[in-house]
Amino acid sequence: MSVPKAISPHRLSSLLRRQKDPNLALQLFQNPNPQLQSTKPFRYSLLSYDIIITKLARAKMFDQMDQILLQMGRETRFVTKEIIFCNVISSYARARLPHKALEMFEQIPSFRCRRTLKSYNAVLDALLKCGEIGKMREFLVGLGNQVNPDVCTFNILINANCKYGCLDDARNVFDTMLSRGVEPNEVTFATLISGFCSNCKLEEALRLKEDMSKVYGVKPNSSVYVSLIKELCRIGEFGLAFGLKDEMEREKVTLGLTVYTTFISALFKVGKKDEAHKILEEMKGSGLKPDTVTYNAMIHGFCMENDLNAAYKVLDQMVKEECKADIITYNIIIGGLCKDGKWSEANDLFEDLPRLGYKPDVVSFRTMFVGLCNCRRFNEAATFLDEMLFKGYIPSSEGRQKIVDGLCQEGDMKLLVKVLSSLGNANSIGVDTWELVISMVCKKESLSNVSEKVDTLLVPNNFLYRPKEGKLY
DNA sequence: AGACAAGGCG
Numbered sequence: 001m002s003v004p005k006a007i008s009p010h011r012l013s014s015l016l017r018r019q020k021d022p023n024l025a026l027q028l029f030q031n032p033n034p035q036l037q038s039t040k041p042f043r044y045s046l047l048s049y050d051i052i053i054t055k056l057a058r059a060k061m062f063d064q065m066d067q068i069l070l071q072m073g074r075e076t077r078f079v080t081k082e083i084i085f086c087n088v089i090s091s092y093a094r095a096r097l098p099h100k101a102l103e104m105f106e107q108i109p110s111f112r113c114r115r116t117l118k119s120y121n122a123v124l125d126a127l128l129k130c131g132e133i134g135k136m137r138e139f140l141v142g143l144g145n146q147v148n149p150d151v152c153t154f155n156i157l158i159n160a161n162c163k164y165g166c167l168d169d170a171r172n173v174f175d176t177m178l179s180r181g182v183e184p185n186e187v188t189f190a191t192l193i194s195g196f197c198s199n200c201k202l203e204e205a206l207r208l209k210e211d212m213s214k215v216y217g218v219k220p221n222s223s224v225y226v227s228l229i230k231e232l233c234r235i236g237e238f239g240l241a242f243g244l245k246d247e248m249e250r251e252k253v254t255l256g257l258t259v260y261t262t263f264i265s266a267l268f269k270v271g272k273k274d275e276a277h278k279i280l281e282e283m284k285g286s287g288l289k290p291d292t293v294t295y296n297a298m299i300h301g302f303c304m305e306n307d308l309n310a311a312y313k314v315l316d317q318m319v320k321e322e323c324k325a326d327i328i329t330y331n332i333i334i335g336g337l338c339k340d341g342k343w344s345e346a347n348d349l350f351e352d353l354p355r356l357g358y359k360p361d362v363v364s365f366r367t368m369f370v371g372l373c374n375c376r377r378f379n380e381a382a383t384f385l386d387e388m389l390f391k392g393y394i395p396s397s398e399g400r401q402k403i404v405d406g407l408c409q410e411g412d413m414k415l416l417v418k419v420l421s422s423l424g425n426a427n428s429i430g431v432d433t434w435e436l437v438i439s440m441v442c443k444k445e446s447l448s449n450v451s452e453k454v455d456t457l458l459v460p461n462n463f464l465y466r467p468k469e470g471k472l473y
Numbered sequence: 474a475g476a477c478a479a480g481g482c483g
Binding site (some may be wrong): 050054082083086087089090117118119120121122124125151152153154155156158159185186187188189190191192193194221222223224225226227229230256257258259260261262263264265291292293294295296297298299300303326327328329330331332333334335361362363364366367370396398399 | 476
């Protein structure tokens, strides 16, 4: 019988890297030599810590990740690299855990690792991604004098202003960075141009694209083109959009998946399926395989035309190509089914999501709720509402309007009161909803009855209309 | 090597 050979720390790293399943990777990490009853502790390399931590962070297995972090902190053979913590911070941002991101930042020194601008920027970006603008400002002020912002810091601040529609402020940050001698890079311009495009300022976006090469000597990259193409398609300027695609080819900017997907999505939206298929073929011809985003764009296109069969065919295609559908794929299909009047089928699919391995998100709940309202299934919608509120999801303002509107039209005051009560308890009524209710009731009843009606809506259910909190979510 | 930008649902 041959004696099993122990695997080396180096070999463990390469095995870990290849293991796609985070659970199996963790098992492997914790017990690299299951055949050997070794008494000596395994000498993990920094790289293997790096790989397993990054894998666990991406899989949002934070408890397990914390254990490994602690274990790494006890190692004395090497100095931990800051980039590992940056990755952890980004993962917390993706999981919408801003507190954990900040906590990680605080703990970096306890790993005998020096904090630099890198982790500082990672936190700044994490707070932005989580919508924690107040915390972001605090963080900036708190460490203001200790850091010298670099391009990346400025890029994050520009992005923050763009995300909140403050294009002038974004420009100001850009000017500040110039005046402080920090050279803008392609990310800076891509961020600004994307901001202009998504705020309907195409002219400025195009001008900046010209300036970036002429004035600043930075060549427009694929992201810049994608933003411009997307906006041009949105306003129906397909000719100009294709013109930019030609320009990319002339300028030898790589036509990546994102460019093709942008065109496919836009063409599907205006019903130009033939052209979309031409682009799809061209894309495949250049050796690119459609990914989840590409397929989702197609499924969305078919759903908008109520062609559920074609949409399901794309889903089959995804399975064949081993391209994993995600929650967005299913949100699109649920919306499509409702749009086609198939609310019951949509509801079955919604209920089935956990079994299929997907966790319904805000959009799933809101889509299903609006869908039920649009199909005028108000009883089902009211039941669904309680379920979603219980889970902590609040319907969109469109959804709230739809159900109140619908119940008023149906004259189902009893259910209306129940729905308002549920929304009230979730503290998510909003002025808009109240205005709607009152105007609806006014239309329905003679004026003398209105106050009485509003009273029955208010008193027995303990509604408190608090103007300060009557704000939209 | 890797932080920051860019394509899909509401």
